[in-house]
Every structure is written in structure tokens, then in C-alpha cells.
Amino acid sequence: MATFKEFRNNVKPNWCPGCGDFSIQAAIQRAAANVGLEPEQLAVISGIGCSGRISGYINAYGFHGIHGRALPIAQGVKLANRELTVIASGGDGDGFAIGMGHTVHAIRRNLNITYIVMDNQIYGLTKGQTSPRSAEGFKTKSTPEGSIETTLSPLEIAMSAGATFVAQSFSSDLKGLTSLIEQGIKHEGFSLINVFSPCVTFNKINTYDWFKENIVSLDQFPDYDPSDRVAAMNKIMETNGMLTGLIYQNTTRKSYEDMIVGFKPEALAKQDLALTQEQFDQLVSEFK
Amino acid sequence: MGILISQLSWKIGGQQGEGVESTDRIFSTALNRLGYYLYGYRHFSSRIKGGHTNNKIRISTKPIRAISDDLDILVAFDQESIDLNAHELRKGGVIVADAKFDPSVPEGIDARLFPVPITKLAEELGTSLMKNMVASGASWALLGLPLEVFNKAVEEEFGRKGPAIVEKNIEAVKRGADFVLELAGGPLDEFKLEEADGKQKLFMIGNEAIGLGSIAAGCRLMSAYPITPASEIMEYLIKKLPKFGGTVIQTEDEIAAVTMAIGANYAGVRTMTASAGPGLSLMMEAIGLAGMTETPLVIVNTQRGGPSTGLPTKQEQSDLNAMVYGTHGEIPKIVIAPASIEDCFYDMIEAFNLSEQYQVPVIVMTDLQLSLGKQSCEPLDYSKIQIARGKLVQDAPALEGAELFKRYEFTEDGVSPRVLPGEKGGLHHVTGVEHDEVGRPSESAVNRRRMMDKRLKKLNALEIRDALRIDAPIEKPDLLIIGMGSTGGTIDAARERLKQDGISSNHITIRQIHPFPADALKPYLEAAKKVIVIENNATAQLAGQIKMYAGNSEKIESLLKYDGNPFLPLEIYKACKEMS
Numbered sequence: 100m101a102t103f104k105e106f107r108n109n110v111k112p113n114w115c116p117g118c119g120d121f122s123i124q125a126a127i128q129r130a131a132a133n134v135g136l137e138p139e140q141l142a143v144i145s146g147i148g149c150s151g152r153i154s155g156y157i158n159a160y161g162f163h164g165i166h167g168r169a170l171p172i173a174q175g176v177k178l179a180n181r182e183l184t185v186i187a188s189g190g191d192g193d194g195f196a197i198g199m200g201h202t203v204h205a206i207r208r209n210l211n212i213t214y215i216v217m218d219n220q221i222y223g224l225t226k227g228q229t230s231p232r233s234a235e236g237f238k239t240k241s242t243p244e245g246s247i248e249t250t251l252s253p254l255e256i257a258m259s260a261g262a263t264f265v266a267q268s269f270s271s272d273l274k275g276l277t278s279l280i281e282q283g284i285k286h287e288g289f290s291l292i293n294v295f296s297p298c299v300t301f302n303k304i305n306t307y308d309w310f311k312e313n314i315v316s317l318d319q320f321p322d323y324d325p326s327d328r329v330a331a332m333n334k335i336m337e338t339n340g341m342l343t344g345l346i347y348q349n350t351t352r353k354s355y356e357d358m359i360v361g362f363k364p365e366a367l368a369k370q371d372l373a374l375t376q377e378q379f380d381q382l383v384s385e386f387k
Numbered sequence: 388m389g390i391l392i393s394q395l396s397w398k399i400g401g402q403q404g405e406g407v408e409s410t411d412r413i414f415s416t417a418l419n420r421l422g423y424y425l426y427g428y429r430h431f432s433s434r435i436k437g438g439h440t441n442n443k444i445r446i447s448t449k450p451i452r453a454i455s456d457d458l459d460i461l462v463a464f465d466q467e468s469i470d471l472n473a474h475e476l477r478k479g480g481v482i483v484a485d486a487k488f489d490p491s492v493p494e495g496i497d498a499r500l501f502p503v504p505i506t507k508l509a510e511e512l513g514t515s516l517m518k519n520m521v522a523s524g525a526s527w528a529l530l531g532l533p534l535e536v537f538n539k540a541v542e543e544e545f546g547r548k549g550p551a552i553v554e555k556n557i558e559a560v561k562r563g564a565d566f567v568l569e570l571a572g573g574p575l576d577e578f579k580l581e582e583a584d585g586k587q588k589l590f591m592i593g594n595e596a597i598g599l600g601s602i603a604a605g606c607r608l609m610s611a612y613p614i615t616p617a618s619e620i621m622e623y624l625i626k627k628l629p630k631f632g633g634t635v636i637q638t639e640d641e642i643a644a645v646t647m648a649i650g651a652n653y654a655g656v657r658t659m660t661a662s663a664g665p666g667l668s669l670m671m672e673a674i675g676l677a678g679m680t681e682t683p684l685v686i687v688n689t690q691r692g693g694p695s696t697g698l699p700t701k702q703e704q705s706d707l708n709a710m711v712y713g714t715h716g717e718i719p720k721i722v723i724a725p726a727s728i729e730d731c732f733y734d735m736i737e738a739f740n741l742s743e744q745y746q747v748p749v750i751v752m753t754d755l756q757l758s759l760g761k762q763s764c765e766p767l768d769y770s771k772i773q774i775a776r777g778k779l780v781q782d783a784p785a786l787e788g789a790e791l792f793k794r795y796e797f798t799e800d801g802v803s804p805r806v807l808p809g810e811k812g813g814l815h816h817v818t819g820v821e822h823d824e825v826g827r828p829s830e831s832a833v834n835r836r837r838m839m840d841k842r843l844k845k846l847n848a849l850e851i852r853d854a855l856r857i858d859a860p861i862e863k864p865d866l867l868i869i870g871m872g873s874t875g876g877t878i879d880a881a882r883e884r885l886k887q888d889g890i891s892s893n894h895i896t897i898r899q900i901h902p903f904p905a906d907a908l909k910p911y912l913e914a915a916k917k918v919i920v921i922e923n924n925a926t927a928q929l930a931g932q933i934k935m936y937a938g939n940s941e942k943i944e945s946l947l948k949y950d951g952n953p954f955l956p957l958e959i960y961k962a963c964k965e966m967s
């Protein structure tokens with residue numbers, strides 16, 4: 100059985116020293132090993148941005164696509180081969196700006212994939228512009244007077260879109276994050292895991308220390324029931340979205356693949372492409 | 388009895404949603420039963436109910452691939468249908484109109500009017516919904532065709548709804564027939580068709596042939612967003628794919644549709660998407676991703692009037708440049724243009740094979756008339772179909788240590804071995820960033836040049852089945868007429884008349900639009916005194932390709948039409964005669 104080391108490769112990430120993304124990479128590698136995967140059973144599909152490079156830093160099948168489109172590519176992979184474990188990943192710009200439409204609909208669709216967002220509240224690769232996750236008043240290259248747009252709440256959006264698994268974590272909490280990713284992989288449906296991943300170069304506000312002070316861990320609430328949708332929404336709002344842990348899980352709704360009529364449990368990619376003459380004749384007969 | 392005719396044209400017009408479609412369907416299904424060749428044209432508006440719509444079909448004892456200039460019988464549900472269409476009637480043509488609106492023949496039109504109380508007869512049987520039955524029954528009776536065949540088509544259309552409904556509809560047909568025969572004093576001799584060969588053809592629209600071809604090609608997934616005139620492909624596959632373990636996913640937009648198809652193709656399932664101009668525009672970045680990552684991809688683009696929303700329900704061939712040049716940067720890409728209903732079927736098999744053999748995006752371009760015009764189709768031969776997956780590697784040997792599979796290995800022909808995720812010995816990376824042989828990002832200038840050259844040389848030797856469809860009986864013709872897509876039959880109809888005028892012509896249909904088959908075309912250009920390129924757009928896009936790649940610019944002229952309607956044989960004939 101593969102250990103987390105088998106999910107490492109020899110590529111040196113191009114992330115800045117101290118970037119939160121390193122821990123997320125490690126957590127994915129550990130979670131993959133912990134749930135018993137072999138590298139070839141995992142496909143990591145990522146978008147564009149600093150964090151989008153992650154698919155190249157994990158020893159597995161990796162597909163680094165185009166900006167904002169990690170989710171539709173990942174869903175295509177899963178539909179074609181449901182035997183693969185599919186993780187989609189990218190930054191907050193990728194998932195909540197250019198790719199927001201796909202995020203909402205991937206949540207609604209509920210294919211069995213795990214979406215890990217590396218949320219640093221800023222655009223790093225393009226060198227420091229505002230993101231939909233930036234706080235109001237946040238000064239960046241593109242908002243020199245401070246952002247005058249409302250901060251987007253991905254957790255609330257996910258809940259309202261009918262998400263079946265919503266979690267949030269902090270890159271410094273390697274143990275908690277690894278566990279959430281494992282739970283996300285095991286969840287039969289779409290799992291969203293938003294991870295605070297500080298940008299040490301361009302975001303001088305939302306720093307490691309800032310997160311430590313502001314995060315509200317669900318561990319503080321022993322009676323919290325993640326199957327209670329209303330409670331989940333309340334808690335997200337009460338904490339202004341700074342909540343970490345498994346916030347919501349619906350284990351009763353089936354995944355998209357399980358609801359497609361006639362869709363087999365084996366990978367579609369392994370099925371025979373040929374028709375019998377009889378099947379073909381039947382198709383043709385309705386045009387007579 | 389007069390002389391038997393070999394073809395005639397029939398049209399039904401009314402308000403959208405009034406039964407025009409179903410009247411046409413039943414009438415033509417019955418004709419198909421008798422073995423006639425049919426070619427249909429739908430005129431419709433971008434709205435659901437209301438607005439004038441008409442369906443025209445040409446009925447013939449010989450194969451036909453074009454609408455006719457004129458019209459023999461017009462069935463009208465309202466006066467507007469007469470006013471808008473009567474000018475097409477040949478001298479002495481017939482109008483069957485609903486007596487309800489007190490129809491009249493417009494001034495200057497020489498036509499015989501048969502007012503039939505279509506609505507009233509239908510209502511007497513319980514519902515005005517049966518107007519279509521009364522109208523098609525009346526049409527059928529005027530042609531003097533056997534009623535049993537017609538009734539069998541009715542039975543099949545309504546069989547699901549039970550015998551009572553079938554019976555009522557058959558009665559509606561009879562009442563329409565009886566009424567018009569009384570009025571006309573029997574079937575009209577001049578509309579007496581020669582007997583057809585009795586061999587039932589297939590009868591379908593291009594989009595259905597594309598759907599059927601895709602299934603035969605092994606396509607098992609489609610991700611798409613609805614759009615006119617592509618949606619029927621999706622609708623067909625929604626019905627059929629579950630029977631073969633596959634599915635259609637309606638995405639949130641065309642960007643999701645194309646990227647999902649890329650993901651699914653990467654993971655090993657033949658997956659397509661289909662759209663029209665606006666959707667194609669949205670797919671451009673992803674087409675580049677497929678090119679760069681060498682992921683197979685099949686896109687059907689059913690052209691309609693552009694730019695922007697343009698004329699969404701009208702004929703045009705103006706996306707050629709977008710398909711040939713679209714996406715930033717430089718990738719290898721194949722653009723194929725089916726030119727017949729049979730091509731729509733066989734080209735899908737070709738498209739899926741090419742996309743895997745060359746690991747490139749393949750765009751199949753149709754136009755609205757080809758996609759939506761219902762027409763007779765020769766028998767389709769499944770035994771001709773071979774599924775070729777190119778350099779797809781199964782059971783790749785185990786990798787040593789940190790080694791990765793060389794998914795982008797430099798090879799003689801530029802095509803590298805491809806492996807599907809899940810394979811133990813196949814681990815590699817895929818990225819739209821320039822990359823090395825195992826797919827890792829690389830900015831090395833040497834690698835960049837080699838990788839660009841590797842990708843771009845893949846199509847050097849490409850020549851598809853019938854890259855050019857050549858009908859060149861004349862060694863040195865007065866005219867070489869060149870077209871693409873749905874215009875071929877119309878061009879041939881015009882050539883018959885040119886021949887009668889002593890103007891000799893050859894005809895080439897360009898089916899491989901990109902890469903352009905210049906060498907194959909050149910000798911024909913050189914042999915002709917003049918070349919006329921016929922296309923449904925305003926900027927002569929096909930002529931542009933010909934001039935750029937095959938030269939002979941000085942003798943190339945264009946005949947363009949971009950008013951939303953397909954060419955008529957007469958227009959082509961007149962223009963060619965003038966230009967010759």
C-alpha cells in the first residue's frame with residue numbers, strides 16, 4: 100500500500116517560502132495515502148494561479164487546465180472513469196471569480212469529487228490584485244483606495260446551492276485539514292473544502308497570525324450537528340465565515356453518477372465501443 | 388390521364404405551434420414509405436409560438452439534395468402564409484387553404500385556390516388540433532396516392548395514444564381528402580407522380596445523422612448547452628446514450644461543455660459537444676487547451692446566421708474563419724465539413740477516429756440547412772465502420788523510481804503514445820503550459836521549438852475520406868464551381884441548366900476545410916477557365932482559403948448570399964451564367 104511518500108515527486112514547487120499551499124499539498128498527499136489510494140488511482144485536476152500548479156506537485160495523474168475550469172474538467176474525468184478518485188483544486192480567484200459559475204453548478208450536480216480551494220484572499224500569480232474573497236477596504240494594486248465590493252462567502256453560496264459536504268480549514272492545521280480531505284474523498288458526492296492559505300508575499304493583512312486570532316473552530320461546539328442545514332447556515336453567518344471544521348454533510352443524497360439512469364458502476368472508459376449489428380439496426384429503424 | 392411527373396414541391400405554412408411541423412412529418416413519412424426521395428427545408432423564427440413558419444419539401448423519384456425554386460402545392464393555415472409564399476408557386480399551382488379565414492389569391496398570382504374548411508372539419512371531430520390531419524389528408528388526396536399507406540403512417544404516429552385516437556385521426560384525413568376531391572373533381576392529373584422505387588429510404592435531419600454517427604463511432608458522453616440549430620443532436624443522444632451505458636450532461640454554459648468533454652476524453656471516453664456560433668466563440672480558449680495538451684476532442688458546430696446572436700434560425704456559413712483560426716496561439720486542428728446527410732453520419736466516425744489518431748481537436752462544421760433539413764438518406768452501413776484509437780497504450784510497463792510516462796515523447800510523426808489515467812505504468816502530467824516529454828512545465832527555448840514543431844507536424848500528411856468531393860467530367864471546363872456544406876445539391880441543379888445553355892462546368896465540394904487540401908485542388912483550378920466559389924457568407928471565407936493556399940486568385944470569383952436563406956438553383960444558375 101502506498102504511503103504519503105509515494106504521492107511526492109521530485110518537482111520543487113514555485114511557491115514562495117512560507118506559502119500556505121505547501122501544507123495543503125502535504126495534506127492531500129497524506130489523505131490520499133490514509134484512504135488507501137495508489138498514485139494511479141488519483142487524478143488531481145487544477146486551474147490556473149499559484150495554487151493551480153498543485154497538480155504537478157503530487158505524484159498522481161495530474162491535469163493543469165485553464166483558468167477557472169478545473170471543475171468541469173474534473174467532472175468530465177469522473178464521468179469517464181468513476182473508479183478514479185478525483186480531486187479538483189485551485190485558488191479563490193479560480194473558483195470564486197472566473198470559475199464561480201462552474202462552482203455553483205458542480206455543487207448542484209453533486210458528482211463524487213473533492214474540491215479543495217486554496218483561499219488566500221488575493222491574486223498572487225499576477226502579483227497582488229483584489230479577489231472576490233478580499234475584505235472590503237482591502238488595498239491592492241487593483242484597489243488602491245480599498246475594495247468597495249462585498250466579500251463573497253463561499254460557504255453560504257455552497258449551502259444555498261445544495262452542497263452535500265462543506266468544510267473549511269486552515270493550512271497550518273495539517274492534521275485537521277488531512278482529516279477533512281479524507282472525509283471529503285470518502286463522501287459520496289461533491290465535497291467543498293475551503294482552506295485559508297496565507298499569501299506571505301502580497302497579503303499583509305490576512306496573515307498566519309491574523310487567521311489564528313480570527314478562526315472559530317467547530318471543536319469548540321461539542322453539540323454541533325453537521326447534518327443540520329439550518330444550524331450550519333447560522334453558524335457560518337454567526338462567525339462571519341471564519342468557521343473551520345466539517346460544517347455540513349448530507350449523507351442521504353446520492354451522487355450524480357448514482358442517479359444517472361443506466362450508468363454502470365464500472366468505468367465508462369473501460370466499456371466496449373462497438374455496437375452489435377442488431378443494436379445498430381434498431382437505431383436505424385426509427386428513421387424509416 | 389396526363390403525363391406522370393418525376394418531382395414536385397409542397398409547402399405548408401402557418402403560425403408557429405399550429406401544427407405545421409406535424410403535418411409535414413406525417414405527410415413526408417408516408418411519402419418515404421412509398422420510396423420517394425425527399426428533401427425538406429424549415430423556415431422558422433426564434434420564438435416558441437406564433438410567427439409565420441413554413442416547411443417545404445421536394446418529392447422526387449430520383450435522389451435530390453436541394454430545395455426547388457418553385458412550388459406546386461401550398462397548404463396555408465392563414466392568409467399570411469399565402470401572402471408570403473404564393474409568389475413561389477409555379478403558374479397554375481395549387482393553394483389548399485383553410486376556408487375559415489376566407490382565403491384569397493394575391494393579385495398577379497396565377498394559382499388555383501381550394502378553400503377547405505380545415506379547422507371546421509377538425510373541430511367537428513372534437514379538436515382543432517387535428518387540422519394537421521385534415522390538411523395532410525387533402526394534400527395526399529390531390530396527389531392521388533394510396534390512402535392505406537398514409538393511414539399506416541398515422542397509425543404509427545398516434546399508436547401510443549390508443550386505437551380511438553388513431554381512428555379519429557384517420558377519419559380527419561379522410562374528411563380532408565373527401566372534401567378536396569369533391570372540390571377539385573378528383574386527384575389532379577398534373578400532380579400525378581411516377582411510381583417511386585418502393586425502396587424505403589432513411590429519412591432524417593442532419594443532426595440526427597450526426598447523433599447516430601456519434602453512437603456508431605463509440606461516443607458515450609456528450610456535454611452540451613442548448614442552442615439553435617444544434618440542440619437536436621443533444622436531444623437525440625439524451626434518448627439513446629443511456630442504452631449504451633453513456634449519458635448526456637447539460638452544462639451551465641459552453642465553456643463547461645467543452646472543458647468537460649476535454650476531461651472525459653483525457654480519461655478515455657469518446658466525448659463530444661455540439662453548438663453554434665455563440666457557443667463556439669465561448670469554447671475558443673478550451674480548444675487551445677485540447678490542442679496544447681494533445682487531448683482528443685470532437686466539436687460539432689452547426690452554423691447559423693452571425694455575428695453575435697445574428698439570425699439564430701437562419702442559414703449561414705460564416706464561422707469558417709473562426710473554426711480555422713480560432714483560439715490564441717498555434718495548434719494543429721482539423722475542420723471537416725459534411726456535405727450530405729450520409730456524410731453527417733460517416734464523418735462523425737471519421738472525426739472521432741482522427742481526434743484520437745492525431746490527438747487534436749476536430750471540428751465538424753455543418754450549416755443550418757444541413758443540420759435541420761429533413762431528407763432521404765441512403766442505407767447506412769455499419770460494417771464499414773472501424774474504430775481506430777491511434778497510439779493508445781494499454782498495460783504500459785511499470786515505471787522505475789521517479790520516472791514518468793513520456794506522454795509527449797518526440798516521435799517521427801509527432802504523435803506520442805497516449806495512456807489513460809488509472810494505468811499503473813502511465814503516470815504523467817498534463818498542462819496547458821508549455822511542457823516537456825513527461826508533461827512538466829518547461830520554458831526551455833530548445834524544448835519549446837521542438838514541442839511546437841512536434842505538435843504542428845502531426846497533420847502534415849492528413850487527408851481525410853473525400854477531402855474534396857470531385858465531380859469533374861470536363862477536362863477544361865468553362866466553370867469550376869466550388870462549394871461546401873449543404874449547397875452541393877443546389878449547385879448541381881444549377882449546373883444542369885448551365886449545361887443546357889452550353890456552359891460546361893465541374894463541381895468540387897470542399898470537405899476538408901482545415902488543413903486545406905491545396906495540392907489536390909490546384910489541378911482543377913488550373914484546368915478551369917473560371918472558378919466560382921459559392922458560400923453563405925458576406926466575406927468569401929472559403930474563397931479566401933482557396934486563394935491563400937491554392938493560388939489562382941485571378942480567376943476566382945465569389946457568389947455570396949447572407950440574407951439568411953439557402954441558395955436556390957435559379958440564383959446560382961443566373962449568377963454563374965452572368966459570370967461565365
